[in-house]
Amino acid sequence: MNIKSFLVIIFISSILFNCKRVEKDDVVELITVEEIDSLLEMSKVQLIDVRTPGEYAEGYIEGAVNIDFRNKNFKDLITKVDKTKPVIVYCARGARSKKCSAYMRKAGFTKIYDLDGGITQWKFKRRKLVK
Numbered sequence: 790m791n792i793k794s795f796l797v798i799i800f801i802s803s804i805l806f807n808c809k810r811v812e813k814d815d816v817v818e819l820i821t822v823e824e825i826d827s828l829l830e831m832s833k834v835q836l837i838d839v840r841t842p843g844e845y846a847e848g849y850i851e852g853a854v855n856i857d858f859r860n861k862n863f864k865d866l867i868t869k870v871d872k873t874k875p876v877i878v879y880c881a882r883g884a885r886s887k888k889c890s891a892y893m894r895k896a897g898f899t900k901i902y903d904l905d906g907g908i909t910q911w912k913f914k915r916r917k918l919v920k
Contacts, residue, residue, distance in 0.1 A: 817890045817901045820877070822914045825850075828877055828902060835876045839889045840908070844881060848918030850911060858885045864892075872898045879904035879911070 828834050838849050839858040856866045880886040890903045
């Protein structure tokens with residue numbers, strides 16, 4: 790392999806890596822409990838709890854709307870959320886909110902914040918829950 794071919798491969802690889810990385814970071818962002826405070830102060834941010842209604846009833850972050858990710862009507866329910874405004878999603882530990890974020894991204898949401906560790910991390914940090 791000559792040097793020219795090698796440089797072309799490196800160049801193309803860097804473009805593909807950077808485009809993919811920018812695309813992911815541009816729409817979905819994993820956030821910490823500490824970072825959520827400043828986001829919640831934004832009046833236009835939407836807070837969605839994607840746990841089951843039973844989990845939600847045990848305690849949720851103030852201002853959260855419950856849209857159960859496992860509900861058979863989830864896709865219909867999530868379309869009622871404003872795609873043009875930032876959204877914070879969380880679940881128990883992060884698995885459902887990760888899947889939800891991926892779906893919302895494909896559905897055209899412009900900015901999604903996923904709470905790292907979910908409500909479990911929120912409780913661990915001794916944050917207030919509404920019951």
